[in-house]
Amino acid sequence: MLTKKLLIRVISALSLLLVSNVSFALSAEEQKGLDISLEAKKRDLGWQDSTADMLMLLRNKQGQESIREIKMKSLEVTNDGDKSLTIFNKPRDVKGTAFLSFSHPVEADEQWLFLPALKRVKRISSRNKSGPFMGSEFAFEDLSSFEVEKYTYKFLAEEELNGLKTFKVEQYPVDENSGYTRRIVWIDTEEYRIHKIDFYDRKDSLLKTLSFKGYKQYLVKHWRADIQEMINHQNGKSTELKWSNYAFKTGLSDSDFNRNSLKRAR
């Protein structure tokens, strides 16, 4: 079953590669940039489903802090974007609010929000990619699942970062609603983990830097960082994400990602 899934993913990745080759005639740098992301995606395939707790620490220029406590459930979907359920616990006034997303590599994502005070499920527009998530320095698009098709690529150089050998790759968002003109991503050559991302705004000036710290490997395969720190260079604010209780292959299925599960999510 798993090998079959893997095979399908590899074949689809290969066919994408072929199509890309034929229609765009990629330069060597573009091809290498794409290959790196395909390899990174391939190495993480087969996690099936995962759950994790996320603590968000929002800091403003004056050092004032505000906390968001969030639970995430995700489901790997073969040949499509992942499904995810985001459940808010803090701040207290939004406790019980939950967010269901079916992401798609190219078409618009499908998103629903559950508002506990009214017991209302609201389908929302997924166009808002560039807006801040919960008042943080993370935009919605920074938190959505990585799909190879969402970017075009250009390999820049091999560079050493924090004592690690990394590929430095430029990524250009395909979606015109993205808040970025480009991202520069540092991926280590050994395990294909992302260590740093520079985000450039629509005017192509450096907006934010995201750093990944404390990588741990789960099920002898899947690397996840314990800490992600986003610094906004333009407004001086920062947001730190602390992940805990990562679990994979917990037995989640499609039935955990529908309107009913959204309404009772905790």
Add this chain to the structure above:
Amino acid sequence: MQFSLDKASTIALSKVLGNTIKLSITAITVCANLVFSNPLSANEVASDVEFEVSGNVALEQRYFFKDALYSEQLSHSQSSFSVEPELYWQWNDGSDSIIFTPFYRVDSHDDQRTHGDIRELAYIHASDDWELRVGIRKEFWGVTEFQHLVDVINQTDGVEDFDGEDKLGQQMVNLSLVNDWGIVDLFLLPGFRERTYAGEEGRLRGPLVVDENNVSYESSAGQQHLDFALRWAHSVGDFDLGAYWFHGTNREAYLSPSPKASSSSLVQYSLQQYYAQMDQLGVDVQATLGDWLWKFESIYRSTGVEDFWATQGGFEYSFIGVFDSNLDLGLLMEHSWDSRGEVALGAQGSLLQNDLFVGARLAFNDMQSSEILMGFGSDLDHNAFSFLIEASRRFGDNFIASFDVRLLQSNEPSDLLYTLSNDDHAQLSLAWYF
């Protein structure tokens, strides 16, 4: 943001509690049956129960700009305090849960607004493709913002707020079936809840007070009539669809003036509530197309008194990151239509027979979740309008302050809004969440 202006008598807390106890026994029996008929889950029950308490307490201050229109009404200032804790238990990894949400409000003037309710006391069992929910619950249907036309399961808690979005808990047995072609919900609704209306001292009411003790029903079963509803809901690509049939007691009472027993020789009148039986068909559709949300709701209601159609439809358009900032601006427009047309005050019908609503929602997307909502409603058949602003912001981690202003105006003496035209007010509330 609903502009329903209904008021009804508060159910005495004892009545509520009476119903609740009956129901909670049903809930516990069903729960016990489920748990013990399944030996696997029975074993796990004791080991892994998670318990959680949360909720909020809130202080609210209203100020009415003009003097009261009717002599018994409070003059300008009205204060109140409310508490709504939520107790939650879950076991079997969340497959089974019990939720209990009591609510109580104390009001400085309106004794009908001093009231309590059990918003929720329910047991929920979730399986892969079905879910059973038994007890007192709240169920919302619909997609539009200015009027919740298709939302029918719960009775409106009319004394709570002007917008009619607060609902009384409804006793129910709800079986939800998940299929590839949509979710089907079956509801059995035993025990009807009468609407709450402002009392003598309360503002935001017409010249006559609705009498909580003068209530009649079409059904001989009265409040014990067993209502029934069947709903289908599905998402197909960009479309979210819903359709239902409801058979049972009309949540909207027909109100008629009735002489009140009085010690003086002067005959006083109050409004009698009459709850008819109804069959209602409803549909709701939302198309989510990029930055546009297109929304449509429609009902067909048939009672012994009348048959009619009503619709609510419109759109919401979002501008992301306006003025080169993090601000999101949403523009809303909706139209209400009712086949009964314009009606005289006191006659049966709808206030929203040909009304246009426009609104703007500004989300600051800041750390404090600051938000401003503005709405303007206008009757296109005669000169009447309503205007509202709602602004809210978080303070610290656990406080939310909200400031609302509502203005109502009508030049048409037959319009219900005309009787409320002295009730323009501002409201400040501070809620602490725990």
